[in-house]
Amino acid sequence: MGEVLTPELSAIAPAHRPSLSCYCMKPLSPAPVVLVTGAAKRLGREIALALAAGGWRVAVHYRSSKEEALKTVADCSLLTPGATPFHGELDDEGQVRSLLPRVISHFGQVDAVVNNASIFEHDTAASFSFAALEKHMRSNTGAAIVLAQALHEHLSARQAHGAVVNLLDQKLWNQNPDFFSYTLSKAALEAANTMLAMALAPRVRVVGVAPGLTLTSHLLSDEKFAALHKLSPLGRSSSAADVAATVKFALDNASLTGTTLLVDGGQHLMKFERDFSLM
Numbered sequence: 001m002g003e004v005l006t007p008e009l010s011a012i013a014p015a016h017r018p019s020l021s022c023y024c025m026k027p028l029s030p031a032p033v034v035l036v037t038g039a040a041k042r043l044g045r046e047i048a049l050a051l052a053a054g055g056w057r058v059a060v061h062y063r064s065s066k067e068e069a070l071k072t073v074a075d076c077s078l079l080t081p082g083a084t085p086f087h088g089e090l091d092d093e094g095q096v097r098s099l100l101p102r103v104i105s106h107f108g109q110v111d112a113v114v115n116n117a118s119i120f121e122h123d124t125a126a127s128f129s130f131a132a133l134e135k136h137m138r139s140n141t142g143a144a145i146v147l148a149q150a151l152h153e154h155l156s157a158r159q160a161h162g163a164v165v166n167l168l169d170q171k172l173w174n175q176n177p178d179f180f181s182y183t184l185s186k187a188a189l190e191a192a193n194t195m196l197a198m199a200l201a202p203r204v205r206v207v208g209v210a211p212g213l214t215l216t217s218h219l220l221s222d223e224k225f226a227a228l229h230k231l232s233p234l235g236r237s238s239s240a241a242d243v244a245a246t247v248k249f250a251l252d253n254a255s256l257t258g259t260t261l262l263v264d265g266g267q268h269l270m271k272f273e274r275d276f277s278l279m
Protein backbone atom coordinates (compact mmCIF):
# COMPACT_ATOMS: atom_id res chain seq x y z
CA MET A 1 0.00 0.00 0.00
CA GLY A 2 1.38 3.48 -0.91
CA GLU A 3 2.14 5.98 1.85
CA VAL A 4 -0.28 8.92 2.17
CA LEU A 5 1.27 12.36 2.72
CA THR A 6 -0.57 14.86 4.88
CA PRO A 7 -0.65 18.44 3.53
CA GLU A 8 1.96 19.40 6.18
CA LEU A 9 4.36 16.67 5.10
CA SER A 10 3.85 17.14 1.39
CA ALA A 11 4.66 20.84 1.77
CA ILE A 12 8.08 20.03 3.24
CA ALA A 13 10.88 19.59 0.71
CA PRO A 14 11.53 15.82 0.27
CA ALA A 15 15.11 16.16 1.51
CA HIS A 16 13.86 17.60 4.80
CA ARG A 17 10.78 15.42 5.15
CA PRO A 18 10.77 13.25 8.28
CA SER A 19 10.65 9.49 7.75
CA LEU A 20 7.05 8.33 7.53
CA SER A 21 7.85 4.98 9.13
CA CYS A 22 7.98 6.61 12.57
CA TYR A 23 4.37 7.73 12.15
CA CYS A 24 3.15 4.16 11.71
CA MET A 25 3.61 3.49 15.40
CA LYS A 26 2.39 6.73 16.96
CA PRO A 27 0.04 9.61 16.18
CA LEU A 28 1.36 12.59 14.22
CA SER A 29 2.77 15.28 16.47
CA PRO A 30 2.45 18.87 15.26
CA ALA A 31 5.44 20.50 13.59
CA PRO A 32 7.63 22.40 16.10
CA VAL A 33 7.28 26.18 16.33
CA VAL A 34 10.11 28.70 16.23
CA LEU A 35 9.93 32.45 16.80
CA VAL A 36 12.45 34.32 14.64
CA THR A 37 12.78 38.00 15.55
CA GLY A 38 13.40 40.54 12.79
CA ALA A 39 12.46 37.93 10.20
CA ALA A 40 10.92 40.19 7.55
CA LYS A 41 14.09 40.57 5.51
CA ARG A 42 17.84 40.03 5.25
CA LEU A 43 19.33 37.39 7.56
CA GLY A 44 16.14 36.92 9.56
CA ARG A 45 14.18 36.03 6.41
CA GLU A 46 16.90 33.59 5.29
CA ILE A 47 16.84 31.93 8.73
CA ALA A 48 13.03 31.73 8.72
CA LEU A 49 13.04 30.08 5.27
CA ALA A 50 15.77 27.58 6.21
CA LEU A 51 13.83 26.56 9.32
CA ALA A 52 10.55 26.31 7.41
CA ALA A 53 12.34 24.09 4.88
CA GLY A 54 13.39 21.94 7.83
CA GLY A 55 9.81 21.42 8.97
CA TRP A 56 9.40 24.27 11.50
CA ARG A 57 6.29 26.41 11.72
CA VAL A 58 7.69 29.93 11.87
CA ALA A 59 6.43 32.86 13.91
CA VAL A 60 7.75 35.73 11.80
CA HIS A 61 8.40 38.72 14.06
CA TYR A 62 8.73 42.19 12.54
CA ARG A 63 8.61 45.84 13.64
CA SER A 64 8.32 48.24 10.69
CA SER A 65 8.73 45.90 7.68
CA LYS A 66 5.14 44.63 7.51
CA GLU A 67 4.98 43.98 3.76
CA GLU A 68 8.27 42.09 3.75
CA ALA A 69 7.12 40.12 6.80
CA LEU A 70 3.93 39.03 5.01
CA LYS A 71 6.04 37.88 2.05
CA THR A 72 8.30 35.88 4.40
CA VAL A 73 5.20 34.34 5.98
CA ALA A 74 3.80 33.34 2.58
CA ASP A 75 7.12 31.86 1.45
CA CYS A 76 7.65 29.96 4.73
CA SER A 77 4.10 28.60 4.54
CA LEU A 78 4.84 27.03 1.17
CA LEU A 79 7.55 24.99 2.91
CA THR A 80 5.75 24.23 6.18
CA PRO A 81 2.19 25.51 6.56
CA GLY A 82 1.28 27.71 9.48
CA ALA A 83 3.80 30.55 9.42
CA THR A 84 2.28 33.65 11.04
CA PRO A 85 3.38 37.29 11.44
CA PHE A 86 3.77 38.92 14.85
CA HIS A 87 4.43 42.63 15.31
CA GLY A 88 6.50 43.92 18.21
CA GLU A 89 8.78 46.80 19.25
CA LEU A 90 11.66 45.12 21.09
CA ASP A 91 12.74 48.41 22.67
CA ASP A 92 9.60 48.22 24.81
CA GLU A 93 9.78 45.67 27.64
CA GLY A 94 6.00 45.37 27.81
CA GLN A 95 5.79 44.45 24.13
CA VAL A 96 8.68 41.98 24.49
CA ARG A 97 6.98 40.33 27.47
CA SER A 98 3.72 39.95 25.56
CA LEU A 99 5.34 38.54 22.40
CA LEU A 100 5.91 34.91 23.37
CA PRO A 101 2.49 34.54 25.07
CA ARG A 102 0.90 35.80 21.82
CA VAL A 103 2.83 33.22 19.79
CA ILE A 104 1.91 30.47 22.27
CA SER A 105 -1.73 31.45 22.24
CA HIS A 106 -1.76 31.25 18.42
CA PHE A 107 0.13 27.97 17.97
CA GLY A 108 -0.47 26.32 21.35
CA GLN A 109 3.29 25.87 21.75
CA VAL A 110 6.72 27.36 21.03
CA ASP A 111 9.83 25.21 20.90
CA ALA A 112 12.60 27.64 20.00
CA VAL A 113 13.50 31.31 19.72
CA VAL A 114 16.03 32.83 17.33
CA ASN A 115 17.09 36.26 18.62
CA ASN A 116 18.04 37.80 15.28
CA ALA A 117 16.59 41.34 15.40
CA SER A 118 19.17 43.97 16.14
CA ILE A 119 19.70 47.70 16.20
CA PHE A 120 22.94 48.66 14.48
CA GLU A 121 23.79 52.34 14.78
CA HIS A 122 27.20 53.88 14.47
CA ASP A 123 28.95 55.49 17.41
CA THR A 124 32.51 55.71 18.72
CA ALA A 125 34.28 56.19 22.03
CA ALA A 126 34.05 59.93 21.32
CA SER A 127 30.33 60.04 20.50
CA PHE A 128 29.25 57.38 23.03
CA SER A 129 26.30 58.33 25.24
CA PHE A 130 24.10 56.63 27.84
CA ALA A 131 21.23 57.05 25.38
CA ALA A 132 23.01 55.13 22.59
CA LEU A 133 24.08 52.39 24.99
CA GLU A 134 20.61 52.02 26.46
CA LYS A 135 18.96 51.89 23.03
CA HIS A 136 21.23 49.06 21.86
CA MET A 137 21.08 47.18 25.17
CA ARG A 138 17.27 47.24 25.29
CA SER A 139 16.69 45.83 21.79
CA ASN A 140 19.78 43.68 21.30
CA THR A 141 20.35 42.31 24.79
CA GLY A 142 17.38 42.82 27.09
CA ALA A 143 14.78 41.61 24.58
CA ALA A 144 16.78 38.46 23.81
CA ILE A 145 17.09 37.61 27.51
CA VAL A 146 13.40 38.21 28.23
CA LEU A 147 12.41 35.97 25.30
CA ALA A 148 14.74 33.21 26.59
CA GLN A 149 13.24 33.61 30.06
CA ALA A 150 9.70 33.32 28.62
CA LEU A 151 10.60 30.25 26.56
CA HIS A 152 12.02 28.57 29.68
CA GLU A 153 8.84 29.27 31.63
CA HIS A 154 6.67 27.92 28.82
CA LEU A 155 8.76 24.76 28.28
CA SER A 156 8.86 24.08 32.02
CA ALA A 157 5.06 24.23 32.14
CA ARG A 158 4.93 21.79 29.21
CA GLN A 159 7.76 19.64 30.64
CA ALA A 160 9.35 19.96 27.21
CA HIS A 161 12.77 20.93 25.90
CA GLY A 162 13.82 23.60 23.43
CA ALA A 163 16.51 26.03 22.36
CA VAL A 164 17.45 29.67 21.95
CA VAL A 165 19.86 30.89 19.28
CA ASN A 166 21.40 34.33 19.77
CA LEU A 167 22.81 36.10 16.71
CA LEU A 168 26.15 37.57 17.79
CA ASP A 169 29.00 38.96 15.65
CA GLN A 170 32.55 37.88 14.78
CA LYS A 171 33.49 41.41 15.85
CA LEU A 172 33.51 40.21 19.47
CA TRP A 173 36.53 38.00 18.66
CA ASN A 174 38.19 40.72 16.56
CA GLN A 175 37.60 43.85 18.59
CA ASN A 176 37.88 47.42 17.41
CA PRO A 177 36.20 50.56 18.70
CA ASP A 178 33.72 51.16 15.85
CA PHE A 179 29.99 50.75 16.50
CA PHE A 180 30.82 51.09 20.18
CA SER A 181 27.35 50.68 21.72
CA TYR A 182 26.29 47.95 19.26
CA THR A 183 29.43 45.98 20.12
CA LEU A 184 28.84 46.38 23.85
CA SER A 185 25.27 45.14 23.46
CA LYS A 186 26.47 42.05 21.57
CA ALA A 187 29.27 41.47 24.13
CA ALA A 188 26.65 41.51 26.88
CA LEU A 189 24.50 39.10 24.87
CA GLU A 190 27.49 36.78 24.47
CA ALA A 191 27.95 36.78 28.26
CA ALA A 192 24.22 36.17 28.67
CA ASN A 193 24.53 33.27 26.22
CA THR A 194 26.84 31.51 28.70
CA MET A 195 24.87 32.41 31.81
CA LEU A 196 21.51 31.48 30.29
CA ALA A 197 22.88 28.13 29.11
CA MET A 198 23.74 27.39 32.74
CA ALA A 199 20.61 28.86 34.29
CA LEU A 200 18.04 27.42 31.85
CA ALA A 201 19.45 23.90 31.51
CA PRO A 202 18.26 21.25 31.10
CA ARG A 203 15.05 22.64 29.56
CA VAL A 204 16.57 25.19 27.20
CA ARG A 205 19.80 25.00 25.23
CA VAL A 206 21.35 28.38 24.41
CA VAL A 207 23.68 28.73 21.43
CA GLY A 208 25.33 31.74 19.82
CA VAL A 209 25.84 32.11 16.08
CA ALA A 210 28.35 34.80 15.10
CA PRO A 211 28.33 35.85 11.44
CA GLY A 212 31.10 37.74 9.74
CA LEU A 213 30.52 40.25 6.98
CA THR A 214 27.44 38.73 5.34
CA LEU A 215 25.15 41.43 3.97
CA THR A 216 26.05 44.94 3.00
CA SER A 217 24.58 48.05 4.58
CA HIS A 218 23.75 51.55 3.43
CA LEU A 219 27.18 52.57 4.71
CA LEU A 220 28.99 50.45 2.11
CA SER A 221 29.01 50.48 -1.69
CA ASP A 222 28.54 47.16 -3.53
CA GLU A 223 32.12 47.31 -4.81
CA LYS A 224 33.55 47.96 -1.36
CA PHE A 225 31.40 45.17 0.09
CA ALA A 226 32.61 42.68 -2.54
CA ALA A 227 36.24 43.63 -1.90
CA LEU A 228 35.89 43.37 1.89
CA HIS A 229 34.01 40.07 1.69
CA LYS A 230 37.16 38.54 0.19
CA LEU A 231 39.35 39.79 3.04
CA SER A 232 39.31 36.68 5.19
CA PRO A 233 41.56 33.60 5.43
CA LEU A 234 39.12 31.56 3.31
CA GLY A 235 38.87 34.31 0.70
CA ARG A 236 35.18 34.75 1.46
CA SER A 237 33.26 35.70 4.56
CA SER A 238 29.84 34.23 5.34
CA SER A 239 26.83 33.94 3.07
CA ALA A 240 23.29 34.36 4.39
CA ALA A 241 22.69 30.69 3.55
CA ASP A 242 25.74 29.68 5.66
CA VAL A 243 24.41 31.64 8.64
CA ALA A 244 20.89 30.23 8.28
CA ALA A 245 22.22 26.66 7.97
CA THR A 246 24.22 27.19 11.17
CA VAL A 247 21.16 28.41 13.05
CA LYS A 248 19.30 25.30 11.87
CA PHE A 249 22.24 23.12 12.95
CA ALA A 250 22.24 24.77 16.40
CA LEU A 251 18.52 24.01 16.79
CA ASP A 252 18.89 20.43 15.53
CA ASN A 253 21.95 19.40 17.58
CA ALA A 254 20.78 18.30 21.02
CA SER A 255 24.29 18.45 22.54
CA LEU A 256 25.09 22.09 21.85
CA THR A 257 24.70 24.66 24.60
CA GLY A 258 26.65 27.56 26.11
CA THR A 259 28.84 27.96 23.06
CA THR A 260 29.05 30.09 19.92
CA LEU A 261 29.60 29.02 16.34
CA LEU A 262 31.56 31.57 14.31
CA VAL A 263 30.47 31.61 10.66
CA ASP A 264 32.81 34.10 9.04
CA GLY A 265 35.36 32.48 6.73
CA GLY A 266 37.91 33.00 9.53
CA GLN A 267 37.39 36.76 9.55
CA HIS A 268 37.78 36.84 13.35
CA LEU A 269 41.37 35.64 12.92
CA MET A 270 42.32 38.85 11.13
CA LYS A 271 42.92 42.11 12.93
CA PHE A 272 41.80 45.38 11.42
CA GLU A 273 42.12 48.76 13.03
CA ARG A 274 38.55 49.48 12.04
CA ASP A 275 35.77 46.99 11.59
CA PHE A 276 35.11 47.30 7.89
CA SER A 277 32.79 44.33 8.06
CA LEU A 278 30.22 46.47 9.74
CA MET A 279 30.38 49.55 7.59
Ligand SMILES: NC(=O)c1ccc[n+]([C@@H]2O[C@H](COP(=O)([O-])OP(=O)(O)OC[C@H]3O[C@@H](n4cnc5c(N)ncnc54)[C@H](OP(=O)(O)O)[C@@H]3O)[C@@H](O)[C@H]2O)c1
Pocket: 037, 038, 039, 040, 041, 042, 043, 044, 061, 062, 063, 064, 065, 066, 088, 089, 090, 091, 115, 116, 117, 118, 119, 120, 139, 167, 168, 169, 170, 210, 211, 212, 213, 214, 215, 216
Ligand atom coordinates in the same frame (compact mmCIF):
# COMPACT_ATOMS: atom_id res chain seq x y z
N1 LIG B 1 24.38 41.50 8.23
C1 LIG B 1 25.60 41.13 8.59
O1 LIG B 1 26.55 41.12 7.78
C2 LIG B 1 25.86 40.73 10.03
C3 LIG B 1 27.18 40.58 10.48
C4 LIG B 1 27.40 40.21 11.79
C5 LIG B 1 26.34 39.98 12.65
N2 LIG B 1 25.06 40.14 12.20
C6 LIG B 1 23.94 39.91 13.12
O2 LIG B 1 22.97 39.11 12.48
C7 LIG B 1 21.65 39.56 12.80
C8 LIG B 1 20.87 39.90 11.53
O3 LIG B 1 21.61 40.86 10.78
P1 LIG B 1 20.89 41.78 9.68
O4 LIG B 1 21.93 42.61 9.06
O5 LIG B 1 19.99 40.92 8.85
O6 LIG B 1 19.98 42.68 10.67
P2 LIG B 1 19.29 44.09 10.34
O7 LIG B 1 18.85 44.10 8.93
O8 LIG B 1 20.19 45.21 10.79
O9 LIG B 1 18.06 44.05 11.35
C9 LIG B 1 17.15 42.96 11.34
C10 LIG B 1 15.79 43.41 11.79
O10 LIG B 1 15.82 43.76 13.18
C11 LIG B 1 14.59 44.42 13.42
N3 LIG B 1 14.73 45.33 14.55
C12 LIG B 1 15.72 46.20 14.80
N4 LIG B 1 15.46 46.87 15.93
C13 LIG B 1 14.26 46.43 16.40
C14 LIG B 1 13.44 46.76 17.50
N5 LIG B 1 13.78 47.70 18.40
N6 LIG B 1 12.28 46.08 17.65
C15 LIG B 1 11.91 45.15 16.76
N7 LIG B 1 12.63 44.80 15.69
C16 LIG B 1 13.79 45.44 15.51
C17 LIG B 1 14.22 45.18 12.13
O11 LIG B 1 12.89 44.81 11.81
P3 LIG B 1 11.91 45.76 10.92
O12 LIG B 1 12.61 45.93 9.60
O13 LIG B 1 10.64 44.99 10.83
O14 LIG B 1 11.78 47.06 11.67
C18 LIG B 1 15.25 44.67 11.13
O15 LIG B 1 14.70 44.36 9.86
C19 LIG B 1 21.82 40.74 13.74
O16 LIG B 1 21.67 40.31 15.07
C20 LIG B 1 23.24 41.21 13.48
O17 LIG B 1 23.83 41.82 14.60
C21 LIG B 1 24.80 40.52 10.90
